[in-house]
Amino acid sequence: MRRFVLRLSVIVVVLCGSFVAWGSGASAQAPVATPGPGEFELAPGLIGRELANYLVEAPPTEQVSFGVLRFTGAPGSVFTGGEDDPSIGLLLVESGELTVRIEGAVTVTRATGPEDVAAGTAFTLGPGESFVWPANVHGEVRNDGQEPAVNLVVSLAPVEGGAATPMAGTPVP
Numbered sequence: 001m002r003r004f005v006l007r008l009s010v011i012v013v014v015l016c017g018s019f020v021a022w023g024s025g026a027s028a029q030a031p032v033a034t035p036g037p038g039e040f041e042l043a044p045g046l047i048g049r050e051l052a053n054y055l056v057e058a059p060p061t062e063q064v065s066f067g068v069l070r071f072t073g074a075p076g077s078v079f080t081g082g083e084d085d086p087s088i089g090l091l092l093v094e095s096g097e098l099t100v101r102i103e104g105a106v107t108v109t110r111a112t113g114p115e116d117v118a119a120g121t122a123f124t125l126g127p128g129e130s131f132v133w134p135a136n137v138h139g140e141v142r143n144d145g146q147e148p149a150v151n152l153v154v155s156l157a158p159v160e161g162g163a164a165t166p167m168a169g170t171p172v173p
Contacts, residue, residue, distance in 0.1 A: 052090050052109050052130035056156075063159040072150050073098070073143040083138040087157035091141070092130040096149030099124050102139030106131045125151075 035041050039049045073079070073096070082102070091100075101122040108115045108123060108131045117123050117131075125131070133139060143149040 051128065052092055052132075052154075054088075054090055054132040056088070060156075060158060065155070065157045065159055067155045067157070069153045069155060070094075070150065071153065072148050073141075074148055075143055075146055077143045079141045080139070082133060083136060086135050087155050088135050089133040089156075090130060090154040091125070091133060092152045092154075093125045093127055094150040094152060095127055096143065096147050096151075097124055097126050097145045098149050098151065099142045099144050100131070100139065102131075102133060102137060104134050104137035104139075106134070 033045065033047050035047050039047050042048050091098075099122055101120065102117075103119055105119045106117050108117055108125065108129060110129050115123075
């Protein structure tokens with residue numbers, strides 16, 4: 001009988017300890033993380049970081065389409081276009097590396113801070129880096145690497161005749 005009581009006591013202590021630990025650890029109010037450098041807390045446990053930012057100096061007065069696209073560029077792929085494209089595109093690299101040359105001055109957002117790039121100057125973007133492709137400006141985006149490059153494009157495009165103007169581009173063989 002004494003062994004039974006001892007075993008029962010151990011089981012009760014273990015179970016009570018488990019419920020106390022589970023109850024204290026399962027609180028929805030306890031923050032999961034704290035903001036690090038360059039981050040902010042939107043709500044308890046919800047940490048954010050601005051990845052890219054662009055000031056639209058003259059917002060469109062007509063109807064526009066706002067979209068997010070994901071592109072995967074194979075090694076050696078090239079995109080050229082922009083000269084007749086009224087859309088604005090914020091390009092953010094998810095993985096891989098892209099080489100960009102654009103005929104307008106741009107600001108590249110890097111982890112180390114913003115970097116101004118002169119018109120016609122080639123620059124490289126890696127994961128987490130971005131820039132805004134201005135409307136009606138010619139340029140080229142290349143994947144000169146050995147692995148696919150994945151990027152997101154947030155597009156703001158005028159709507160003509162009830163449909164958004166697609167991003168203009170010419171594939172290069």
